[in-house]
Amino acid sequence: MFDFTSVQMQAWMASFIWPFFRITAFLVAAPLMGHAAIPVKVKLGLGVALTIFIAPLLPPLPQVPVFSMAGLGLLVEQLLIGIAIGFCMRMVFSVVQAAGEYIGMQMGLGFATSYSADIGTNSVIISKFLYQITLLMFLAFSGHLVVLEIVLNTFTSLPIGGVEIQPSVWKLIALYAGTIFSSGLLLSLPLLGALLMMNLAMGILNRSAPQLTVFSIGFPLTLTVGLILMMVMMTSFAPFLERLFSGGFQFIQTLIAAMAEK
Template structure:
């Protein structure tokens, strides 16, 4: 007959609950896996499977009772670590959608909005197009598998424990977010430059021929130039996404090391 004590049961639960909290927080805040279209059962099931795979590889260490005050503190740490990892990667998607938003407004498509069920809001059509393109590139480049590998490595950089969180780690994530919004502006600059030149040419044309209906002629020309510039930019999105994602993983690695006090 198999018998075990309450202390052993608590230790077994602790080895599963703490990694599960970090993994669930990452899945909930990460792109694609954290979308509302993904059922909650799928998210929980995937997190549980990943926990069963990762938990045996963690270093053996005494863990506090999850029901104690110390255990709740450790549980909160794991949730914060997972949320910051997913948030750092989701910022890439937000930056590229921001670039599409800027480009769409310059093209005159600021009024063309579609309902985005993921964020429960209305999104400009160019931003939604780039968001779908980035999501497909994210899967095609196997970056979702790289994200899960970084999750497994995070338990080595920031092992489960009750050490206090370092405030400098959150500054690293904030700086990463600031650089990404600059990246979004740089991504939209080719379209902005092309449309600026088009608008200047249309302005000169209007001054030289006042009888010309600028609204009937300018809008189709602006759209054509905008879509042409967008077609030239699209092939470079996948390499830029891969580069940005590698930088995101480096940021996550530094964040985890700083959380661990290194």
């Protein structure tokens, strides 16, 4: 018959609960694993499997009771680390969504919206289309494996109980959010520029020939040219996403290094 002491039970619970919350917080906040279409049971099951895998490889854990105020503080710390990494990865995908919003509005498809379960609100159909392609490209580039490896390696660079998250970390994340607008505009700029010039030409044409109204000629022409330009944009979409994902991974590494500073 096996006898277990309370100290052993505390050690086993600590080696599971704290890494489980960091990993699960990341899975919930990440854009792919945290998608609303994935059942909660699947996310929890994946979190449990990864925790069982990483538990024997953890560095020495702090001698802190799990059910205590200090243990609660460590629990919140793990949640913040996991959510921060997942949120940064979600901002990478928001770049493509922002570009789709810009393009859809300029093409005159601002009214063509559908409900997006991942963001919990309506989005322009062009934005949703580009987002789905980005998810597939993320899987094709094995980005999900790369980011999972980064998260699991954080238990070495950010050991449980050995992290003091500074306010500068949150400032770093806020500054990185500017990538959503800058990179999104950079992706959509060729289409926006071409469609803007065409709209200016249509405005001049409408003044010289009032019978050529915007609704009879301008809208079909803008939509057709926009779709053709999107086909051209797709030829360079994969290299853009590769650079975007690489930049996101590098920023996550920078964020982890900033968290590790004391």
